[in-house]
Every structure is written in C-alpha cells, then in structure tokens.
Amino acid sequence: MNRITGIETEYGCLVSDDAPQNTSDSWPVRIKNHLFKKDRVGAVDLHYRDYEEPPGNGGFLRNGGRLYVDMGHLEYASPECLSVRDMVAFDLAGDTLVQSAITALRAENRVALIKNNVDHHTGATFGCHENYLMRREMQFTPPALGTLLSFLATRQIYTGAGRVGQTNPLSFEYETKQSSRVDFQISQRADHIVNDIYQWVQFNRAIINARDEPLADHHRFRRLHLLLGDSNMSPFATALKVGLTSLVLTLIEQDCLPHDVVLRDAVIATREISREGTGRGVVKLENGRTRDALDIQYEFLSHAQRHLTGADEETDWLLESWQFVLEALESNPERLIGGVDWISKRWLLDLFRTSEKLSWQDPWLQSLDLEYHNIDPARGLFFTLDPVQRIADWNATVASIEAQYIPPANTRAHGRGLAVEWFLEHSKSSYLINWDSISMDGDPPLAMGDPFDNSEAQVRNFLEG
Secondary structure, rough: OOOOEEEEEEEEEEEOOOOOOOOOOHHHHHHHHHHEEEEEEEOOOOOOOOOEEEOOOEEEEEEOOOOEOOEEEEEEEEOOEHHHHHHHHHHHEEEEEHHHHHHHHHOOOOOEEEEEOEEEOOOOOOOEEOOOOOOOOOOHHHHHHHHHHHHHHHHHHHOOOOOOOOOOOOHHHHHHHHOOOOOOEEEHHHHHHOOOEEOOOOOOOEEEEOOOOOOEEEEEEEEEEEEOOOOOHHHHHHHHHEEEEEEHHHHHOOOOOOOOOOOHHHHHHHHHHHOOOOOEEEEEEEOOEEHHHHHHHHHHHHHHHHOOOOOOOHHHHHHHHHHHHHHHHHHHHHHHEEEOHHHHHHHHHHHHHHOOOOOOOOHHHHHHHHHHOOOOOOOHHHOOOOOOHHHHHHHHHHHHHHHHHHOOOOHHHHHHHHHHHHHHOOOOOOOEEEOEEEEEOOOOOOOOOOOOOOOHHHHHHHHOO
16 A cells, blocks of 8 residues: 555543443543553553643553543554554554453443444543644645545445434534434434534544644655544454555555546535435536546546556455455445444344334433443454445454564654653663654654654664663
C-alpha cells in the first residue's frame, strides 16, 4: 500500500450495577495503571503533554503505539503502519492489551470495554479517528476535496458499525422539527457529524479535521485526520476502511478521480445514507442529479481498478475485496455477515427480535447493540458469527500476538519502540517521548521527522551516547 496510516480508538466502558464503588470513570484509570505499572507495556509519561494530560495519564507502548485516558475514555493509538495487514494487526493488539488487564484484574464479570461510538443513555459519542500521511505538496483542490467527501460519505455502506435508533444533535440548525423515527441505521457516527471540514472539533464534529498537525516534518508531509468513521469489530471491515481510503488518496495524488460524484451536501448525505438503512440511499449531487450510495462506490471502484490494478499484491487484494463487497451488498448481503458490521449486527438483532417478538424500541435491543462491541471474545456477540471463507480467513489470520509488544519494523514506530524499551530498563533516566521526537535527561531532542524511516540507527546512537 505504501502509505503510513494509524487509528485512534476510544473505548466505551460498561460497569455492572452490582460492582460497589466502581464507576465507569475509575475503570479506565485502573486498566491504564495496571498495564503500565504491573505489566510494564510501555513508558509512562513523566511530563505534562498539555493541560488535560498530566504526568502518568498515559504513555507510549513497546509496540510503538500509545495508551492514555482522554476525557474519561481509555484511548489506544496504533503505531504508524505501512501495510493494511499491519494496520489491522496493531489495531487488534490494542483490544487484546486492554482486555488482558481486565482479565488480570479478575473483573470480567464487573466491567466490559466496548469498541463502539455511542452511548445510548446520554446520546454522547466518542471517536475512531483515522490518520493518513500525505505529501505536503499535495493540494486539495475544491473538486478533489468534494470528490473525497463523496467517497467518505458513501463508504459507510461497508464500514458502518450499525446502531439501534438515532440522535438529533442541536448543531443541525436546519433540523427544526423531529424527523421520522429510525429503528436501525448503518453508521454510529453519522448523526453526530455536523460539518464537512472544520479545525476545532470537540463540539463541532466534522468529516475531516482541518488542523494542520502532521506529527512529522511539516515541510515534507501533511496528515489527513478523519473523524466520521465507526469503530469496527470486524478486522475485514477495518481493512476496507483504511485500505480503500488509502487507494482513493492515491487516486487524488495521481489526479485520476471520477467525475460527477460530488455531493450537494456531504453532511446531509452522510446522515441520509445511514438512516436509509440498506446501503442504497439516494443522495443529491452538486450537478442536480441523484445517485445511490452503492452506485457512487462502484464509480470509485471502476477508477481504482483502471489506474491501480497490479500496483502490488495488497492493492490487488483490496480491489478484489471491494468488488466482492459491493456485489454482495447488491445481491446477497448475508454473505457479508462477519465482514460488514452493520449487516452482521442487524442480522443478529433481527433473529432475536423475531424469537422474542420485540419491537425496535425495546431497551433490550440497545443492550444487545452494545454487547456486539464487547471486546471480550468470551462475551462479545461479534465473536459468535460464522463468516464466509474469504472473510473468516482474513479475520482469523490477521491477528498477531507479537503486535502487542513488537513495533512495525518498517516505520518510525520501530525506533520509538527501541527507546521505550531502553527507558523501561533505565528507570532513573528522565525522558520525553513524542510521535516525532525523543529526548532524555535534558539533552537536545532527537527529531524523527520521517515516518518512513525506522530510525533504528539514530535512536541507538542517541541512547548509547
């Protein structure tokens, strides 16, 4: 794939009613402390990172990633990855690490971490943020940006995690009255996205975060930071989310994008496609025509096949999987059970609704919605699915035990992982670790501005010196 990518995952936390004096706020801290202090999975921060991240709030991991508490949520940021397989493996490594702490604390029956994006009780949302490295000279012209937004709005038909019900944020100023009731929709984040592009997004969530923070040499690189994606339980869906978005970014860089797919309003289209609930939602284009989401995705696939086929083995696998998914969505969606989360979840909930004769408004379904995202393999409903072979093979073989403590060998994360190991062994040293630099004992920092450079030689020389 040859593009540096990374995923940030915020975990929801469920605590049983009979767990005395243990609120959902305290468990992320307990899990974080266990991992750093008992399991020594990484080097804990010794300094303030900003006013909301004091010393001890988190730290960088042996695998080059980062674990910390953010606004009450436990958050795992993967290391920089250069292939889709690595990206999915290191995303799964975060799930395994935090679940191992729950097991070690013997809290499996009291607390659960949920890899989802909505709180049914408060209406709050929390994110799965995607990061894509791009060349600094790449300019997002209005046509290119509009086409990218069209892809992002429609890709939810295979990346959406699905949710019961809906939310009507006050930020939708045009929504002055209650819309028709939605029983089930494709995306968890769609209702919470209120801008297409915006810089400060804590209370004004956008599809694309426009803040220019490359976490690398700013003369050479930029970082595309996406906020609209759902957290996926299916490794196959994660591969499609990151891999196909990377392919579309390559089309932008090569000026090979499709024409006549720019949406009139990407934010409204995102919500309409999600609430339509089948993947065939019809949306308005800038040119006055209408197209459905599946048709727009076929257009992107056709261009990618024409310009990118044969680039490398992983690109060909992504293109074949893209076609497989779109054809299944069109003719037999149940072939995607275990591979596309919203289809898998709806299938499970429909089985349960039918057997128990429940309406979509029954609170029981919201509980099952959350249990689909439980990362504990012994309890999560996702792990009960039996996918077709193409999906099952990927889901079963992509996980890697080593990804919990060994960083990718071909990115900057490798050098950072070496530094983390050294600081753990030399506990009396004072250190500061960032994504693009390390320093110790007050010496000038070692800059690591190129995410493609594994930095091994520089880091070893720096530490030995």
